[in-house]
Amino acid sequence: MKRLSRILKIVQVFARYRLDTLFLGLALPWYVRCLFWVLPWRLFIPAKQPQAVRVRLALEALGPVFVKFGQMLSTRRDLLPDDLAEELKKLQDRVPPFSGPQAQGLIEKALEKPVSELFAEFEVEPMASASVAQVHKATMLDGSEVVVKVIRPGIGKTIRKDVDLLFSLARLVHVVWEEGRRLRPVEVVAEYEQTIFDELDLRKEAANGSQLRRNFENSDILYIPEIYWDYTRSNVLVMERIHGIPVAEVDQLNEQNTDMKALAERGVEIFFTQVFRDSFFHADMHPGNIFVSRNNPSSPQYIAVDFGIIGSLTPEDQSYLARNFLAFFKRDYRMVAQLHVDSGWVPADTNVDAFETAIRSVCEPIFEKPLKDISFGQVLLGLFQTARRFNMEVQPQLVLLQKTLLNIEGLGRQLYPDLDLWETGKPFLENWMKERMGPKGVYRSIKQQAPDWLEKMPHMPQLIFDSLNQIRNLDSARQRDIRAYQQAKDALESKASRRRNLGLMLIAGAIAVANPDVMEWLCELPASSWILAGVGIVLLLKRS
Structure with a gap:
């Protein structure tokens, strides 16, 4: 019965926002087109707003699970038109909090003690609320300020039902729309399913946060809050409370005389350090998860929270990606094409000459602009879109990387409009390649593998x-x-x-x-x- 009411709710939203107009121009079977033409609400409900706006409003009306799906979909610019991707970026996770006493009960059940024994102070009213969890302020018995994150009760079942409906819609699109097969809607929903169910286990987020904290221990450019493992369970996470300025609050940053140029460049440095030094990067770096420390405005330090989505690259992907970036900005399109083939991102029988020509036709107009006006994220996007025409398989790790790069670059240009991301990132890439390929890199590789060689030597x-x-x-x-x-x-x-x-x-x-x-x-x-x-x-x- 609940499933039927949910389906009726989707149909109602579909009609209210006239989503049928999305399908009328597509190459669908004749009987499907006829079905859309005879829908009764076409006579009574006009489609006044642009399609992209109506899609965003429909997802907001359908609730938090669909909102998060739209947020994830906004990062898949290899699948969506630019106007729709830009509109979906505006989706906000505005969800009313659930009962504070109920949250307290969940915390006490998970940690098997009353909050009076766990914390010196605990605020029953939540300080923030999202679709999957909400956060409460607390003070540990030793006086440390923390936040307590607790998963919404019953959210797992709600997500399961909505994801099943998304799978049904994806299979329908796959069957009735020929172009839909190229977009692989079922795989997109499967990717979303894995992401959102990972967010339901806060131990995974805690582990990601601990790893990032180790990677940037004693760093003056990025601070990661401490995780309190003894107070963390699958549905409860206790983490050090941070005090910083939200990175989108540019006026507040300017009021304390923050060095905006240094702040923007350090954001770029953090990105390249995570991707190429650590191969472990925060893949959800939107403004809501990034803060700036108040301690030293002349040497600003970032603070990151919410580690539910993490990306990583293999050493091979790291090497090919770095060489791709360097070759691209040297306009060596032949090398870019060959690297795509060598890496296995496109089929081995790809016509490298035709691929090179396609890349040149997309990229040359970009270089007519001043270097500081070139969007690094858009370059990567154009490269992937071109490669898709040559049957490039979707690379999930590169999609996360593209999303993170777009977030970082957008954030950097918002803080310092003259940011030259390439000028900032190029020295890092060149030094990384030298360390990896040069004598030091060879020595380090031998040193790392020597224990394995010595262990296997007696068996030789x-x-x-x-x-x-x-x-x-x-x-x-x-x-x-x-x-x-x-x-x-x-x-x-x-x-x-x-x-x-x-x-x-x-x-x-x-x-x-x-x-x-x-x-x-x-x-x-x-x-x-x-x-x-x-x-x-x-x-x-x-x-x-």
Whole structure:
């Protein structure tokens, strides 16, 4: 019954915001187009606002699960038109908080103690609320200020139902719309499903935060709050409370004379450090999750929270990506095309010349602008969109990277409009490549692998002996296979020979029947000769 009411709610929102107009211009089967044309609300509800705006309003009306899906979808610019992606970025997670006493009960159940024994102070009224969880202020028994994050009760079941509906809609799009197959809607929903269900386990977020804190320990550019593991469970997370200025509050930053140029450049440095030094990057760096410390405005320090979405790259992806960036800004499009093939991001049989030409046609107009006006994120986006025309498979790790880069660049330009992201990032990339490929990198690699080599060294003689044995056995097996093949061939040839002999006998018999003299001679033969001849023919037929 609840499922039916949810479906009716979706139909109602679909009608109110005239989402049917999204499908009328598409290459759909004729019966689907006819269905959209005869929808009754077309006569009563006008579609006044732009399509992208109506999609955003519809998602907001459908609730937090669909809002988060729209937020995730806004990062998939390889799938969406630019106007729709920009509109979906405006989606806000405005969700009323649930009961404070109920939250307190959930915390006490998870930590198996009353809050009076867990905290010196605990504020029952939440300080912030989102679709999946809400946050309460508290003070530890030792006086440390913390925040307590608690998952909404029953949100798992709600998400499961809505995700199932999204899967149904995705499969429908896949079946009735040919272009929908290229966009792979089912895979998009599956990606969203994994992301949102990961957010329901706060232990994963806590582990991500702890790793980031270790990576930037004693750093003067990024601070990560401490996680209180003894007070953390799957549905409760206790973390150090931070005091900073939201990074989007530019007026407050200017009031305390923050060095905005340094702040913007440090944001870029944080991004490249996370991606290339650590291969572990905060992939949800929108303004709501980023703050600026009040301590030292002349040397500003970022503070990051909410570590539910983390990205990483393999060493191979790191290397190919760095070389792609460097080749791109040197306008070496041949290298960019070849790197895409070498990395396996596009099929090995891709026409590199045609791919190079396509990349050049997209990228050359960009370089007509001053370097500081070039959007690094848009460059990456254009590169991926071009590669998709050459059957580039969706690379989830690169999608997260693109999303993070767009967030960082947008944030940096908001803080300091003259930010030259390339000028800031290029030295970092070049130094990273030198360290990775140069003598220091080789030495470091040998040093890292030396313990494994030493551990395996005593086993090397036996491994070499076993390998030689296998090679010898392979030679023996090959000889056996050759002999078996020759025997089979001889048997087939013998069988064919017997069939030829039988054929000759039949021909001889036919000639004898046709020749009266031969027939007369055969008739004069004794009976024993005929018996022996019959037995011989039977045996010959059996062997054939």
